[in-house]
Amino acid sequence: MSAIRASGIYMEYGDQIVLEDINIEIASGAFVSVVGPSGCGKSTFLRMVLGQERPTRGTLTLDGDPLPGEPGPDRGVVFQRYSVFPHLTVAQNVLAAYEFDASPLLGKLFGARRRAAMDKAMHLVESVGLGPHAQKYPSALSGGQQQRLAIAQALAKEPKVLLLDEPFGALDPGTRAQMHALLKPLWREHGMTVIMVTHDLKEAFSLGTRVIAFDKTRIDPQAPGRYGARITYDLDLDPRSPVPVLGFSRPLDPVTIAQEKARSVA
Amino acid sequence: MRRAMNIVPGRSARLVLAVLPFLLIAFLYVSASAERRVANPNDKLLPPVSEMVASVTRLASEPDKRSGDLLFWSDTAASLTRLGTGFAVSAALGLAFGLVIGMLPMVTAGLAPLVAVLSMIPPMAILPVLFIVFGLGELSKVVLIVIGITPFLIRDLAMTVGTIPREQMIKAQTLGASTWQTMLRVALPQTMPRLLEALRLSIGPAFLFLISAEAIAAENGLGYRIFLVRRYLAMDTILPYVAWITLLAYVFDFALAKIARAGFPWAYVQEAR
Numbered sequence: 371m372s373a374i375r376a377s378g379i380y381m382e383y384g385d386q387i388v389l390e391d392i393n394i395e396i397a398s399g400a401f402v403s404v405v406g407p408s409g410c411g412k413s414t415f416l417r418m419v420l421g422q423e424r425p426t427r428g429t430l431t432l433d434g435d436p437l438p439g440e441p442g443p444d445r446g447v448v449f450q451r452y453s454v455f456p457h458l459t460v461a462q463n464v465l466a467a468y469e470f471d472a473s474p475l476l477g478k479l480f481g482a483r484r485r486a487a488m489d490k491a492m493h494l495v496e497s498v499g500l501g502p503h504a505q506k507y508p509s510a511l512s513g514g515q516q517q518r519l520a521i522a523q524a525l526a527k528e529p530k531v532l533l534l535d536e537p538f539g540a541l542d543p544g545t546r547a548q549m550h551a552l553l554k555p556l557w558r559e560h561g562m563t564v565i566m567v568t569h570d571l572k573e574a575f576s577l578g579t580r581v582i583a584f585d586k587t588r589i590d591p592q593a594p595g596r597y598g599a600r601i602t603y604d605l606d607l608d609p610r611s612p613v614p615v616l617g618f619s620r621p622l623d624p625v626t627i628a629q630e631k632a633r634s635v636a
Numbered sequence: 637m638r639r640a641m642n643i644v645p646g647r648s649a650r651l652v653l654a655v656l657p658f659l660l661i662a663f664l665y666v667s668a669s670a671e672r673r674v675a676n677p678n679d680k681l682l683p684p685v686s687e688m689v690a691s692v693t694r695l696a697s698e699p700d701k702r703s704g705d706l707l708f709w710s711d712t713a714a715s716l717t718r719l720g721t722g723f724a725v726s727a728a729l730g731l732a733f734g735l736v737i738g739m740l741p742m743v744t745a746g747l748a749p750l751v752a753v754l755s756m757i758p759p760m761a762i763l764p765v766l767f768i769v770f771g772l773g774e775l776s777k778v779v780l781i782v783i784g785i786t787p788f789l790i791r792d793l794a795m796t797v798g799t800i801p802r803e804q805m806i807k808a809q810t811l812g813a814s815t816w817q818t819m820l821r822v823a824l825p826q827t828m829p830r831l832l833e834a835l836r837l838s839i840g841p842a843f844l845f846l847i848s849a850e851a852i853a854a855e856n857g858l859g860y861r862i863f864l865v866r867r868y869l870a871m872d873t874i875l876p877y878v879a880w881i882t883l884l885a886y887v888f889d890f891a892l893a894k895i896a897r898a899g900f901p902w903a904y905v906q907e908a909r
Contacts, residue, residue: 422806441809452801455808457825457902466821470813477817509905520807527811 372433372444372530372563373398374419379428381414386595388414392428394582394601401557401564403578405571410584410599412567416533419565420447432530443471446524446562450536453520454508460519461504464491467526491526498522498552514545518552525560532557534566538573546570550577581605683872691872707861712880715858718774719846722781723835726842729782730789731824731831737790738797738827739819748794755787759845767853777849784845785838789831796830797823829903832896839885839892847881 379392388411396402404412417423418430421441430437432444441447454463468487469479479487495504498518500511508516517537524532538546554577557564568574574581583603590596645653669682696708703710736743737751763780770776800823808818850859858881865873897904 420806420810441806443810443812445810447806447810449803449807452803453807455804455822457900466808466813467811470808470811470817470821474814474817477813477821507902507905509902523807523811529810 374531374563374565375431375434376415377429379415379418379425379430381411381418381423381598382426385593387598389425389584390598390600392601394604396563396565396580398433398563399561401577401579402566403574403581404565404567404584405569405574405581406584406599406602408569410586412584413535415584416535416565416567419531420445420533443527444529445531445533446527446529447533447535448517448520448524448537450539454516454523456508459505459507460495460500460511461488461491463508463519464494464522464526467491467523494522494526495519497556512545514541514549517541517549521553521556525556528560528562530562532560532562532564534564534568536567536569539569546573553577575607579606579608581607680869680871683875687872688876691870692876695873705856707856711856711858711861711877712884714854714856715846715850716884718777718850718857719781719842721774722778722785722842722846723838725778726782726786726789726838727831727835729786730793730834731827733786733790734793735797735819735823735827738794739815739823744794751787751790751794755791757783759784760848763849763852772853777846777854780845780849781842785841788838788841789834792834793827793831796827800826825900826903829896829900832892832899836889836892839888843881843885 374394374396376392376394379389380387381389392415404415406412414423418425419437421437421439424439447453455466458466465479465484465488466477468490469484470477472483472487473479492501492504495501498521500515500518500522503511503515508519511519520537538549541549550573566574566577581603582601582605584599585602586597586599587602588597665682666685669684672679672682673684692708696706699705700707733747733751737747738744759780762783763776766776766779766783770779804822805818808822813821846857847859847862850857851863854860858877862874862877
């Protein structure tokens with residue numbers, strides 16, 4: 371289980387209020403797309419869940435427990451850039467995820483334990499389609515391949531929550547479509563909660579089971595930093611949800627021949 | 637006519653252009669030396685190449701009458717031992733402090749200003765202090781080199797750690813890495829190429845401090861010899877020694893550059909393109 375609840379979250383940098391009074395509950399296993407104009411605080415929200423920043427007011431909980439104020443292995447992340455270690459090969463990048471946990475002193479495994487971890491790492495590397503590139507350094511990979519690697523690396527820890535900060539923003543449309551095709555089955559398979567910040571509305575709606583939009587509801591022209599962004603739209607795209615939105619309708623109840631007959635008689 | 641900034645030399649042209657200035661200097665020296673010899677057969681200022689070869693051969697192959705050493709080689713060994721020790725200690729200190737200052741904000745707050753101030757102390761100004769505290773032996777010379785280049789290494793490496801994208805540090809934490817593991821597996825390997833680059837830049841200052849210390853108080857060493865024979869205006873020894881020191885420094889620089897590229901190929905990917 372990995373439900374996230376934010377209650378009364380404020381983020382303020384000095385006088386500037388970025389987010390105000392954010393209240394949201396994210397169900398376990400949801401794929402939430404976060405959209406909004408530049409600078410509205412969607413990445414800030416993501417960084418708060420990640421633990422990179424702490425809200426100035428309010429509480430964030432994961433399964434009822436307050437989120438620790440620093441990043442941890444229960445929350446994986448893929449950034450737009452710089453997500454992978456440039457000094458490690460593809461295989462080593464994923465292997466590192468296993469090594470940190472198993473070798474507290476050196477952060478490196480040797481011998482049989484290394485081979486066992488390497489098998490797991492290679493399995494992940496292959497599952498994101500990087501098998502033939504396992505021995506390359508990230509600088510030799512294309513942008514899409516680097517993001518695949520970053521995803522494989524994040525999945526290695528089997529995180530409860532996967533945070534994606536504009537993960538495909540720097541990719542061309544074709545590669546982006548490939549990444550969507552890669553990500554969705556991985557999400558279903560691992561059953562984790564995903565929060566994805568994106569500028570691409572099509573991506574937000576096609577991948578997400580829920581789309582939330584951040585924007586400022588009040589603007590003081592004399593003091594642009596006075597009011598922060600709130601959640602302005604919260605759309606549940608799950609066809610099974612009680613309130614259908616945007617053309618999604620609940621599937622009709624199964625019609626049996628007997629029912630059909632009864633209706634026609636009436 | 638193409639712009640000058642767009643004219644790129646080919647492989648052989650590059651070689652010719654590189655060798656040309658050296659040949660020019662050699663030619664100027666030889667002709668000036670010959671000219672002075674014609675005017676004054678006892679001229680000591682610009683000795684001909686033959687005399688320099690003779691004096692180096694003597695120093696390198698005939699044992700010294702007093703000590704029985706081959707002076708050229710014993711001087712070289714003594715100087716390189718001091719230099720190598722100084723380099724090793726400085727690299728270790730620079731790496732350790734640089735990593736810790738670059739990684740831990742609490743240590744940055746506590747130590748970065750101190751290092752910034754210490755690095756401004758002119759090392760030569762405290763050489764007398766070193767002689768008083770550490771005596772006139774090997775230790776004071778090594779300490780001078782260490783004091784001279786370590787603050788630069790610390791600041792440079794701390795800055796290098798600071799330029800590692802924040803995303804990587806966060807990523808390491810989400811993979812379960814502790815502070816120590818992040819330092820060891822993320823920061824250290826990405827700092828190593830810069831350490832080698834910083835050492836390359838330190839070769840010049842290190843030799844400066846070494847030769848200064850040897851000139852003032854030593855019993856052997858390249859710097860000691862140069863300043864000893866200065867009394868006899870023995871340019872035929874001084875000039876080859878200077879050339880030898882220059883060659884050594886150049887070889888170290890070249891070797892460090894090669895080691896960095898062989899050991900950390902990922903850091904030089906941009907260069908190859």
